[in-house]
Amino acid sequence: xxTTQETSSTRGGxxxxxxxxxxxxxxxxxxxxxxxxxxxxxxxxxxxxxxSFVLGFGVNFWQASIVSVVGLAISFLFCGFISLAGKRGxxxxxxxxxxxxxxxxxxxxxxxxxxxxxxxxxxxxxxSVLATSTVIGELGGPKDSVVIKVVALLVIAAIIVIAxxxxxxxxxxxxxxxxxxxxxxxxxxxxxxIPKIDWAAVSSLPAGAIGPVIGAFVLxxxxxxxxxxxxxxxxxxxxxxxxxxxxxxxxxxFGAAIAPAILVVFGVLLAGSSKKLSDAxxxxxxxxxxxxxxxxxxxxxxxxxxxxxIGGAILDIYSxxxxxxxxxxxxxxxxxxxxxxxxxxxxxxxxxxxxKDFVGPFQGFLITLGVPIAAWxxxxxxxxxxxxxxxxxxxxxxxRGRYGSVNGTAVILILVGTAVGWGFVVATASVSxxxxxxxxxxxxxxxxxxxxxxxxxxxxxxxxxxxxxLIFGRARIRRQEAATAAEx
Numbered sequence: 001x002x003t004t005q006e007t008s009s010t011r012g013g014x015x016x017x018x019x020x021x022x023x024x025x026x027x028x029x030x031x032x033x034x035x036x037x038x039x040x041x042x043x044x045x046x047x048x049x050x051x052s053f054v055l056g057f058g059v060n061f062w063q064a065s066i067v068s069v070v071g072l073a074i075s076f077l078f079c080g081f082i083s084l085a086g087k088r089g090x091x092x093x094x095x096x097x098x099x100x101x102x103x104x105x106x107x108x109x110x111x112x113x114x115x116x117x118x119x120x121x122x123x124x125x126x127x128s129v130l131a132t133s134t135v136i137g138e139l140g141g142p143k144d145s146v147v148i149k150v151v152a153l154l155v156i157a158a159i160i161v162i163a164x165x166x167x168x169x170x171x172x173x174x175x176x177x178x179x180x181x182x183x184x185x186x187x188x189x190x191x192x193x194i195p196k197i198d199w200a201a202v203s204s205l206p207a208g209a210i211g212p213v214i215g216a217f218v219l220x221x222x223x224x225x226x227x228x229x230x231x232x233x234x235x236x237x238x239x240x241x242x243x244x245x246x247x248x249x250x251x252x253x254f255g256a257a258i259a260p261a262i263l264v265v266f267g268v269l270l271a272g273s274s275k276k277l278s279d280a281x282x283x284x285x286x287x288x289x290x291x292x293x294x295x296x297x298x299x300x301x302x303x304x305x306x307x308x309x310i311g312g313a314i315l316d317i318y319s320x321x322x323x324x325x326x327x328x329x330x331x332x333x334x335x336x337x338x339x340x341x342x343x344x345x346x347x348x349x350x351x352x353x354x355x356k357d358f359v360g361p362f363q364g365f366l367i368t369l370g371v372p373i374a375a376w377x378x379x380x381x382x383x384x385x386x387x388x389x390x391x392x393x394x395x396x397x398x399x400r401g402r403y404g405s406v407n408g409t410a411v412i413l414i415l416v417g418t419a420v421g422w423g424f425v426v427a428t429a430s431v432s433x434x435x436x437x438x439x440x441x442x443x444x445x446x447x448x449x450x451x452x453x454x455x456x457x458x459x460x461x462x463x464x465x466x467x468x469x470l471i472f473g474r475a476r477i478r479r480q481e482a483a484t485a486a487e488x
Contacts, residue, residue, distance in 0.1 A: 021089070039256070040308075049285035052281040057215050076257040085232075086232070087236050094327075095396055103398065107327050135302040156310065175314075197273050220264070231315065378466030423439045423441070
């Protein structure tokens with residue numbers, strides 16, 4: 001294990017900084033600058049399709065809208081709090097997590113984080129390719145062309161991988177551009193499709209029971225904020241430690257949540273107005289949205305849709321590379337991002353050319369990895385809450401320091417949280433390889449009961465991690481901070 005590193009360097013415009021602590025001289029910016037990457041990563045029109053996903057739980061417009069907005073706000077607030085750790089430690093999220101798990105114990109959540117971010121970048125790449133293919137077909141080109149999909153995959157993947165390799169500075173510049181372009185064109189899209197909303201159809205949707213309502217709420221949390229918490233400190237780590245904490249939390253939460261909150265509610269209105277559109281979204285979540293557009297707007301829509309998806313994928317590939325390094329891979333950060341890019345391309349190709357359905361595997365992916373990442377999030381959030389001092393930078397890079405090699409309590413909590421969580425979730429019927437889940441659902445009515453798709457396991461995992469750390473982690477943290485105080 002390396003000893004501390006406080007460095008930040010570039011070569012030919014490529015960021016070479018990996019897991020190292022950001023040097024004091026390189027810490028810059030204000031909390032308001034966090035708005036741009038978070039907004040750009042979440043302004044994607046994919047959020048409109050979530051309106052259909054939420055209605056799929058059998059809830060009405062008001063239930064869908066409330067759980068969507070609340071789920072978004074709470075889950076991205078978690079990201080805001082974890083962003084504080086970046087400011088206080090100036091290191092990547094999965095390095096700061098070593099304070100809670102121990103330097104070597106943290107390899108477990110690092111692997112989980114890597115799987116989640118690689119999975120997300122693959123999903124966003126797939127959606128970009130499918131949207132490109134659909135739009136070209138709508139414009140008169142060949143429909144469902146393998147050649148077009150292959151070319152689109154290579155071009156889109158190249159953009160994502162190159163940005164991930166170049167690193168932080170290029171990503172921030174791209175996200176500002178993506179934010180402006182996608183924001184303008186998305187507003188135009190909303191104006192154009194407003195006439196497609198049938199309020200009579202929307203208002204006639206029957207209300208759902210409490211189980212489906214909670215299930216829709218959990219889906220929103222896992223599809224948005226909980227999908228980002230493992231990377232939330234990766235962008236705030238460049239801020240000076242004097243930056244206002246309230247601003248870090250506020251700008252992260254606001255920047256990430258404002259666009260999808262509006263878009264998901266709008267998506268509920270569209271999906272509730274047309275069952276045909278809602279069904280089409282299940283196969284091609286982005287491309288289906290073109291069916292209600294005038295031809296002249298298809299190209300601008302394709303640009304904004306693909307840019308929004310690419311914006312999210314770029315952040316994911318950057319963070320997945322850092323997670324891979326934190327898991328123990330000894331390579332320069334650009335090479336780690338390149339490896340993740342190769343995996344992303346392979347995974348995207350399998351989904352694009354072999355999968356028969358998108359929504360089923362997608363929701364299965366969200367819930368399956370959402371459980372362990374929720375357990376980790378609960379542990380890390382409680383750890384941040386209990387700490388009163390900045391992290392001891394040097395100690396994060398040696399297993400002989402105050403954070404230790406393995407914190408058995410944290411490892412046990414994530415394992416228990418995951419085991420309990422998987423027992424209380426169940427994937428959709430179309431995902432046969434996840435039928436082993438839900439082994440505790442017999443307690444509350446079984447896999448066909450009213451609570452089957454409430455996805456309570458995600459919430460149970462989060463609570464187990466959070467409460468367990470508050471109870472069993474307090475003394476350990478106080479000892480660590482006492483040692484820091486003695487040295488200062």
